[in-house]
Amino acid sequence: MSNHELEGNGEGPEKKQELSKEEKLAKEKAKFLEKFAAGDTNHLQTRVAWVLNRYPSARDSDVTLQVQYWRTFNRDLLSGPNTVTLENLYQLTRLTDLARARAKIQNEYHLFQASEGIRKRRGIKEGEERARQIDDQPPLSTLTVYSDESGKTDNFLIVGSVWFLIGEDVYNVDNALKEWRERTGFKEELHFTKISDRNADRYMEVINILDAFAATISFRAITIERRGHGDIPRVLDDLLLHLLVRGVRHEHESGRAPLPRSISIFKDAEEEARDKLSVANLELALENVSKAQFNNQLHVSLVHAIDSKTLIPIQLADLFIGSLNRTLNAAQNGNHAKDRFASAFLARFAGAGEQQRYEQGGDMTVIDQV
Numbered sequence: 001m002s003n004h005e006l007e008g009n010g011e012g013p014e015k016k017q018e019l020s021k022e023e024k025l026a027k028e029k030a031k032f033l034e035k036f037a038a039g040d041t042n043h044l045q046t047r048v049a050w051v052l053n054r055y056p057s058a059r060d061s062d063v064t065l066q067v068q069y070w071r072t073f074n075r076d077l078l079s080g081p082n083t084v085t086l087e088n089l090y091q092l093t094r095l096t097d098l099a100r101a102r103a104k105i106q107n108e109y110h111l112f113q114a115s116e117g118i119r120k121r122r123g124i125k126e127g128e129e130r131a132r133q134i135d136d137q138p139p140l141s142t143l144t145v146y147s148d149e150s151g152k153t154d155n156f157l158i159v160g161s162v163w164f165l166i167g168e169d170v171y172n173v174d175n176a177l178k179e180w181r182e183r184t185g186f187k188e189e190l191h192f193t194k195i196s197d198r199n200a201d202r203y204m205e206v207i208n209i210l211d212a213f214a215a216t217i218s219f220r221a222i223t224i225e226r227r228g229h230g231d232i233p234r235v236l237d238d239l240l241l242h243l244l245v246r247g248v249r250h251e252h253e254s255g256r257a258p259l260p261r262s263i264s265i266f267k268d269a270e271e272e273a274r275d276k277l278s279v280a281n282l283e284l285a286l287e288n289v290s291k292a293q294f295n296n297q298l299h300v301s302l303v304h305a306i307d308s309k310t311l312i313p314i315q316l317a318d319l320f321i322g323s324l325n326r327t328l329n330a331a332q333n334g335n336h337a338k339d340r341f342a343s344a345f346l347a348r349f350a351g352a353g354e355q356q357r358y359e360q361g362g363d364m365t366v367i368d369q370v
Contacts, residue, residue, distance in 0.1 A: 025108060029108075029109045030306075030307070032045060032046070032049075032105075032109065033109075033304055033306060034306060034311070036049050036050075037146075037170075037266045037304070037306055037311055037313070038170070038174065038311050038312065038313075039167070039168075039170030039171035039174055040171075041073070041171060044093070044097060044098075044101050045101045045104065045105065047069065047072075047073050048065070048069065048098060048101040048102055048105060049105055049111070049112065050072070050167070051065055051068050051069050051072060052065070052102065052105065052106075052111075052112035053112060053142065053167070053262060053264065053301050053302070054068075054139045054140060054142060054167065054262075055068045055139050055140065056140055056262070056299065058102075059102075059106070059112055059113065059114045059115070059118075060114045060115055060118045062095060062098065062099045062102065063095075065098055065099075065102055066093075066095050066098050068139075069093060069098055070084070070092055070093070073093070074091075074092050074093060077091055077092055111302060112301065112302075140260060140261065140262050140299065141257070141258075141260075141261045141262070142164075142166075142167040142261060142262050142263070142264065142301075143163060143164070143165060143248070143251070143257055143261055143262070143263040143264070144163070144164040144167055144170055144263075144264045144266075144313075145161050145162070145163050145164075145244065145247070145263065145264070145265045145266070146161060146162050146265075146266045146267075146268075146311070146313035146314050146316070146317050147159060147160065147161040147240055147243070147265065147266070147267045147268065147317060148160055148161070148267075148268045148314065148317040148318055148321050149236050149239075149240075149268070149321070150321045150322070150324075150325045151223075151226060151325060151328075151329055152226075152232055152236075154226065154325065154328075154329035155225065155226060155227070155328070155329055156223045156224065156225060156226060156325075156328045156329055157223065157224050157225075157226050157229070157232065157235060157236060157239065158221055158222075158223045158321055158324050158325055158328065159221065159222050159223075159236060159239040159240050159243050159321075160219070160220070160221040160317055160320045160321030160324060161219070161220050161221065161243060161247070161317055161320075162217065162218070162219055162313055162316045162317045162320060163217065163218040163219070163220060163247060163251070163257075164216065164217060164313070165216045165217070165218065165251065165256055165257045166216045169213055169216050169217060170312075170313060172213070173209075173210070173213055173217070173312060173313075173316075174312045176209050176212070176213075177190075177206070177209060177312055180205065180206075180209060184202060184205070186199070186202045189310060189315060190203070190206065190312075190315040190316070190318070190319060191315065191318055191319075191322075192318055192319050192321075192322025192323065192325075192326075192338065192341075193322065195337050195338045195341050196337050197337045199337075200337040200340060200341060203319075203337075203341050204341065204344060206319070207344055207345055207348055207349075210316070210349075211348060211349075214349075216256075218247070218251065218256070219320045219349055220243055220246075220247045221243070221320065221321065221324055222239050222240075222242055222243040222246070223239075223324070223328060224239060233270075233274055233278075237278045237281065237282065240267065240282065241282060241285050241286070241289075244263075244265065244282075244286065245286075245289055245293070248261075248263065248294065248298055249293075249294075252294075259294055259295075259297035259298060260297035260298070260299065261297070261298065261299070262298075262299040262300075262301040263286070263298060263299070263300060263301060264301045264302040264303075264304075265282070265302065265303045265304070266304055266305075266306045266311075266313070266314070267279075267282075267303075267304070267305050267306070268305070268306065268307075268314055268317075269305040269306055269307035270305070275305035276305075278305070279303050279304065279305055282303050283300055283303040286298070286300045286303070287300050319341075319345065320345065320349075322338075322342070323341065323342035323345040323346055324342075324346070326338055326339060326342040327342055327343075327346065
């Protein structure tokens, strides 16, 4: 049988189905969010997103975006915070490039949106934004939260999270762990289930690395007995909301992260349909909480379900929640490598003693029960 006959019968190699425009955009957005969640500031687009997240006024004005971008990422080319020499002007990032990246983020990814009036004006004809006086207000401080969940078939449901009180520390922690990997030759991803006698010492070293960031990182968790609850996914979503509200209040009242502040939340992805609904519900609930409890001083910047266990912050949340799960749901504590790590992690970050462990383990780690 000839090749032509094979092709005619449809028995030849199948042609790879092309993605639709919407599918390509969704894939592109997911990759962008993964980079942003990892604290990437090596690319123009993630740098612009960093400025839009930290300086809300830059969402409305490309001139403000340009100035804050220069001050942050082109600092070495400035003669001062408000001065640039003509010879350096050619080397600074161009306004057209910044505006293009901003438009992509706002118009196609629908993130860090401009105010309604500006959106309408830009919608008529993009690029005709009038020059506005630069609003030289201080940057809006950030909270970046990465959450995970556990215990769906155990006695206790757990939602655990790691909080970065300074946005730059996402990048700093990632760098510290990269340097540690290069120094030790440890290449594996960090997952609680992978801890064994073979690698336990390396995992213990991670605890010491995290301890160096104790002033600006928090671990938070919330638990409830699984018994008596039918809709487990709904319970986990409710637990995450309670964890976030209590966490924001605690960080504000303790003075570690006072409001006003923007918050970005990355939750570990589960099922796509559930994630879409839970993300939308969580965003709406947090906006209502901001009005009712925080005098509109909590700005919900981003809520996203991210499908990536490769992110360092998600891996750290996994180590924390794995340690808690081992303590709460294990039949008995033994001398396995996982038990030793869980004890060391919680002793370092949650304090010793049963009472302290379940109420408040100092400023760095808070574990609540519902």
